[in-house]
Amino acid sequence: MDTASQTVVLTERQRRVLWLESMGYTRNGIAQKTGWSLSNVKDLCQRTHRKLGAVSAAQAVRIGLLDGHIGPYEDCGSLAAYRRHIKRDESTCPACKRGNKERTETDALLRSQPQLAEPHVRLLRAMHAGRSNLQIRHAWNIDERTLTRLIASTYTLLGVGHLAPAVRREAALRAAESRGLLTPQPPTQPSPGQPAVRLSNTQVRILTELGAGATINGAAENLGLHPGTCASRLSEAYQRLGVAWMDKGVRRTEALRKARALGLLPEPATT
Numbered sequence: 001m002d003t004a005s006q007t008v009v010l011t012e013r014q015r016r017v018l019w020l021e022s023m024g025y026t027r028n029g030i031a032q033k034t035g036w037s038l039s040n041v042k043d044l045c046q047r048t049h050r051k052l053g054a055v056s057a058a059q060a061v062r063i064g065l066l067d068g069h070i071g072p073y074e075d076c077g078s079l080a081a082y083r084r085h086i087k088r089d090e091s092t093c094p095a096c097k098r099g100n101k102e103r104t105e106t107d108a109l110l111r112s113q114p115q116l117a118e119p120h121v122r123l124l125r126a127m128h129a130g131r132s133n134l135q136i137r138h139a140w141n142i143d144e145r146t147l148t149r150l151i152a153s154t155y156t157l158l159g160v161g162h163l164a165p166a167v168r169r170e171a172a173l174r175a176a177e178s179r180g181l182l183t184p185q186p187p188t189q190p191s192p193g194q195p196a197v198r199l200s201n202t203q204v205r206i207l208t209e210l211g212a213g214a215t216i217n218g219a220a221e222n223l224g225l226h227p228g229t230c231a232s233r234l235s236e237a238y239q240r241l242g243v244a245w246m247d248k249g250v251r252r253t254e255a256l257r258k259a260r261a262l263g264l265l266p267e268p269a270t271t
Contacts, residue, residue: 008051008052008067008069009163009164009167009170009171010048010051010064010069010167011167011170012170013044014044014047014048014051015064015069015070015077016034016074017030017034017041017044017045017048018048018060018061018064018069018070019064019070019074020033020034021045021057021060021061022061022064022065022070027041027042027045030045045057048060052064052067052069065093065094065095066094067094067098068093068094068095068096068097068098068099069095069098070095071093071094071095071096072093076093076095076096076099077095077096077098077099078096078099079099079100079103081095081096081099082096082099082100102178103178116154116157116158116181119150120150120153120154120157121176121181122245123136123150123151123154124154124172124173124176124181124182125181125182125245126139126245127169127172127173128173128176128177128182129250133147133151136245139244139245140245154172155168155172158171158172158175158176159175160172160175197240197241197242197262197264198240199237199240199241199259199264200233202223202225202233203233203234203236203237203240204259204264204265205223206219206223206225206230206233206234206237207234207237207255207256207259207264207265208265209222209223210234210252210256211256211265216230216231216234217230237255237259238251238255241254241255241258241259242258243255243258
């Protein structure tokens, strides 16, 4: 029975609805608490119960508590919750024991397995940003076979390739997060053997305008450029700065931060 429970991997949303059920929330209450639609909550609950082999919410909660999917606190399983149990001199719950075991196993894998290459890390960060496989293919201009091979090798290196396809991506992101791969690293100055990042004067001027709060159309107007030309030069700058793969919500911020760290842009003025 222990072996079977280890193969069950819940997504973050599934764990959250299960924990809210353990707190006595109904499906309507969960929808109000999370802001998710009622139909979405119902679907999540049904999938979670089915995955745990439960026929009722009460049975699902019991299995979830015993197998360490949830604990007495919402963040049980995290390192912070594990340390809190110890600080409060409490018995460590199964969820925190399981989380600590997974972290220990991950540390052991870090020492025994080869490091992921840059394309693997880029892929994981794109997944973490919410990009679909189709969006990644279009953004990177690669075919389906190439992406499929990259995904498969990434899952293998993270030790999740044996899991069911429905949970493989979630498990890979959890493993990548525990290894610190999803946190963008501060840019470093290139070594003597590496080519320096170079931006054209036009690209620097566009980034300077964006850093001052202008939109792309506004930057184009201020610089006397066609908006299409401005967008094209900006895309090239993103490629050179290594941020083109990132989600649109963070791409501009990361590009400005990296360009300033490399001395390509002045730091913003402070008052």
